[in-house]
Amino acid sequence: MKKTILITGCSSGFGRDSAIALAKRGHHIIATTRTEESAQELAAFAKQKNLDIETFKLDITQDADRQKIANYDIDVLLNNAGTGESGSLAEIPLEKIRHDFEVNVFGSIALAQLALKKMMAKDRGTVLFVSSLAGRIAMPFLGSYSMTKFALCGGVDVLRKEIYRVTKNVHIALIEPGAYHTGFNQRNVAKQYKWMDETSYFSDIKDVLKKDEEQYFQQMEIKSTKSMVDKIVQACEAKNPKLRYVAPWWQGLGVQIMRIFGK
């Protein structure tokens, strides 16, 4: 069945690739982006490829932008937009943590509340939140990002249970990617080195940290987003979505095992 699916953070990565994959499957896609320029670029791309994708600027931290979704009758909201700060919690400026929470948690929840108003009234719809496996096992020097995803992971689980108390037709679910090469991780880990200076507790091991992070993502990252996008498509099309859609499976399994052993 053709659905109307609104996605946030479609300038690149999972958002953009999911928008394209879902449009190719015949859905009507509203692919939103943080900036007007990205919205125009994506609209031009969609037109050229003859894809049923409309775009507009939706910075999820801006209430005026969020209110725009009231103009649409959405079957699925895919809360995909995200940011990630890096650096130790021992010294990261608090405003950086606040910004991560504004985008990953507050912006996404605020948008979900707006979408739910209509979904609850018509007793139909799905809200998906892109969290992360870093929201199940925290990563050192990515504490700010991990905290937001832990918060999202807990909150979404609760929200799902709450909604199911009153209807079984409105669904809430989590998308939990492992490490994928979208450029997101490289941009995030680089952020800490812009503000860490010689007063940092970690300045003596800065080069080692950089190298470790580079190697970690080189080894772990999946080059193509396809396996995750396939899961996102499944979640968008599911009649009764599961709580979690995880990819790649082996990173999901690794996280489960680490949790069993108390990590």
Ligand SMILES: NC(=O)c1ccc[n+]([C@@H]2O[C@H](COP(=O)([O-])OP(=O)(O)OC[C@H]3O[C@@H](n4cnc5c(N)ncnc54)[C@H](OP(=O)(O)O)[C@@H]3O)[C@@H](O)[C@H]2O)c1
């Ligand atoms: N790649 C991974 O390994 C990985 C793993 C686990 C989870 N994830 C999650 O997957 C989601 C997408 O990430 P990605 O890997 O596809 O990276 P990406 O290509 O950098 O996508 C992030 C998107 O979020 C947008 N965004 C940032 N702040 C926003 C705001 N205030 N309002 C609206 N959009 C905003 C970005 O827009 P601009 O480009 O304009 O800034 C961009 O389109 C994120 O939630 C991320 O946490 C990624």
